[in-house]
Amino acid sequence: MNNFKKMMLVSALFAGIAFKTSLAHAAVDPRAFGERWQSQGTPGNQQSQVIYYRGDVPGGTDAALVYVDGEFQSALLPGMFTRFCVAPGSHTLGAYIHDAPRYQGKTDEGFRATLKAGKTYFVRVDAEVNGRPQPVHRVEAEKELSEVRLQKHALSRASAVVACDYDQAPQVDYIFSSDVLFNFGKSGINDVQTDGRRSIEALVARLKQDQVENNRIEIIGHTDGIGQRARNLQLGADRAATVQQLMLSQGLPAKNLTTRSVANDEPVVQCARGSRAEQIRCNAPNRRVVVRVTSHP
Structure with a gap:
């Protein structure tokens, strides 16, 4: 219990x-x-x-x-x-x-x-x-x-x-697997895979149907715990910045978009020790980019 x-x-x-x-x-x-x-x-x-x-x-x-x-x-x-x-x-x-x-x-x-x-x-x-x-x-x-x-x-x-009494504006998280967006360890605009680009384009099209001028959009880079923390913080930041660049290129206003990295501070799964290949495979859910949309009337 x-x-x-x-x-x-x-x-x-x-x-x-x-x-x-x-x-x-x-x-x-x-x-x-x-x-x-x-x-x-x-x-x-x-x-x-x-x-x-x-x-x-x-x-x-x-x-x-x-x-x-x-x-x-x-x-x-x-x-x-x-x-x-x-x-x-x-x-x-x-x-x-x-x-x-x-x-x-x-x-x-x-x-x-x-x-x-x-x-x-x-x-x-x-x-x-x-x-x-x-x-x-x-x-x-x-x-x-x-x-x-x-x-x-x-x-x-x-x-x-x-009845629920909400203190904050409605918030929705759109979660993208980093393994869909990027190859392992990559983060640049030229590293974005075709399926990843299509996923971002589909999200932007959906957001444009809403009152996008009233939305606050935070892009959060998450990594796994493999390697040094400083490297993971930078990798998360770079991936978030790349997603931001893609969203801007689709016509979203820059004033609405911010980015940050949390590295591996918010894991979805905990992976036991194993070979490097086993660690990479197990940590796949932890490697992600979250687009957090907060709507304001």
Whole structure:
């Protein structure tokens, strides 16, 4: 349980009420599906935000009933997510598939987590262990959430859930693998691979559809931990600068774009010792460029 609490510090929560028994054999009303995932920013200092989602293939009709402190919050279909805020502190979380008619989620002790103020937690429904929430690192969750839609058909009955009060403007991270953008150890404009250029062009086209003049765009270079830190800091900075150059060439205003490098300070995975080839392969998720877009009205 202590390990679970620690894991939950980089995660989220969700709760549930039931679909009617006949739903498993009926078509799902498309009105149950909301907008695609988009970050809503950071919750206020008196709240903790929870993003609970299912990463399995959309289209199924078996809902996962999500409970917060033993009370229903949502009925989550495959390929759907829910977001909500609670007061910071200790809460129990759970998501139960095939919970009717006994509704075990209302009576189980649940999995307890201590949620901190101003933090966002990501949790995936664990289909292998009914009821157990699966904490997910933000970077991994954001990748999966890009294909997920908001579940909006059910009214929450969880008394602990409150409307989110965001202190900051909405923020979205677009994550590009450095191995797609560049060859290993490279960072220059002439080193950008064809698929990498196309990915950047597609993002710029998407941003132009928005009110780009009101967006703040920060480009962050991440590296692996192989080699000297000073070299990694410079490599991250050079890659961020190259992506910035590509975005400027596509017509984004220079006043909106900034860059920085964090080297390997924010790893997605931790790699055990091995050969150099094994280290390079294992560290692939850590080598990335993040384009962080903060939208202002």
